[in-house]
Amino acid sequence: MGKEQTIVAKFGGSSLADAGQFRKVKEILCQNPARRYVVPSAPGKRSRDDVKVTDLLYTCYEKASRGEEYRTVLKKIQSRYQEIIDELKLSVSLDDEFEMMEQAFLNRAGEKYAASRGEYLNGILLADFLGYEFVDSAEVVRFDRNGNFESERTNFFLSDRLINIERAVIPGFYGADDAGNIHTFSRGGSDVTGALVARAVCADLYENWTDVSGFLLTDPSIVDHPKKIDTMTYSELRELSYRGATVLHEEAVFPVRREGISIHIRNTNRPTEKGTLICSSIAPEDEVPITGIAGKQNFVAISIAKNRMNAQVGFCKRLLEAFEENHIAFEHMPSGIDTICVILPRDVYLEKKEAVMASLERLLAPDKISVDEDMALVTVVGKGMRSVSGIAARFFTALGNASVNIKMIDMGSNEINCTVGVSNKDFETAIRALYYALAA
């Protein structure tokens, strides 16, 4: 007999938003006994205008720590969990947990601690409902004192703990440092926890269950019913999620890619649909020119002009130094002969504007610095793009026909992406134009 299969299944917020969703999750798990390790998010939205528990927790903590009235929000959070307990007739009670949590809020335990309780409490309920062991991520997902994630220690702690547990629920999104302080990943980070667990147990597959039937060619809130992507590679996933496709957290790819564990994105509400499979390579016959289109708004472009910049040895080094000394990582750096442009997120720029300008003046003595504060970046990703002629012509014609003014072009050196900078107001128009011209 072959080795028993192990699947790690991560369920997102809307997949666990209420008791009905909990039942769907149980059914999915019962259908395949290989689904042994489950990573839940906090309860998400039950309808379009509902509020995620994580957002309620941030609000509640902010109010409590400012000495404002917070009990109304706390009660709302408590009732989200109590409804699940009552409807599923669970025997657990979260009363003590809520008492402890309230005390911790009043003692200013920090917003990360507050946010993490969404996954923690949902994990307790899900473990009870499934009859799986509950493993608190604070004990196994490790951060240093400054909140930097420690991947190798986490892998050691997680695998050491899970090796002897047949079936477990490990809540997503958070971990702790050695002093016991809670830290979280960035928003959407339960995807990362799922990938870490998959690596730690050497899973055969990492299933990511959500509310769409796979990775779609573009954001369904911008294009109506975009086509689904059947298969894609880790590098295409990395490009698309980094560039703004929020269905999977951009950091989730690393732990599974290094072990060659495939990711399968599936829909909790339509479990019979095939979803999207992400692996190291795909068959040449499955390659399509365009894998997907993603984008993000609110960037700035800082243009530095200096005559004969191209002939100055070390100019780029000093430019990079100006950003490095302000601890800024940037997105793109398109250049001409006497100008070079650095693109970075607008919030980062606004926070460090004066310091960056001072560094640029001191290190580069430029002729002129100009800043465009209105830029959105739209990226088309596709491994097959390099082998099909005429794509670039269709790309630019589509934007021209839609009257979208292109402010910047960056063709990735790996030839699997092409990014354009456009005005924020043209963001959705550009995505729609590119989708219909290249992918529909």
Ligand code: ADP
């Ligand atoms: P979960 O709570 O399950 O983690 P998320 O809300 O984080 O789910 O991600 C799923 C959502 O991502 C979808 O409902 C969809 O609105 C959005 N989304 C954005 N871009 C894409 C895309 N390219 N393909 C699929 N979904 C996308």
Ligand code: ASP
């Ligand atoms: N609950 C967290 C969030 O809303 C993490 C997650 O859902 O993955 O961001």
Ligand code: MG
């Ligand atoms: Mg998510």
